[in-house]
Amino acid sequence: MKKLIVDSQKCIGCGTCVSLANKTFKMQNDGKSQVVNPVGDDEVIIQSAVDSCPVAAISWQEK
Template sequence: MEAIVNKDTCIGCGACVGVCPEIYSFDDDGKAEAIDGDVPSDLEAGAVDGRDQCPVDAIDIKE
């Protein structure tokens, strides 16, 4: 599983970072970003929850 943040859509609200800071963080522009590579299996539920909390649907999860 991989989490991908669309920087053009992200509004930097921080919902994903608040839900799962192990996967999501802020870049230098104040936009969310996800860790590179595969999401560890023990953090998959948090990654999905972070995506689901995004008010602008800027996060995609690839299986």
């Protein structure tokens, strides 16, 4: 089982992941993205968000 995570230390709050997969990621009050539902969008869409993050803050981690 893989776990989707956003590294808030790396996230620069650009909003790209939220605009691509808005059921999976949400911007938080601190201006950083967080995973709100790891299966919120199709995996292909989530993967495109992972690949589009300019600072590679989103990753899959093995549980």
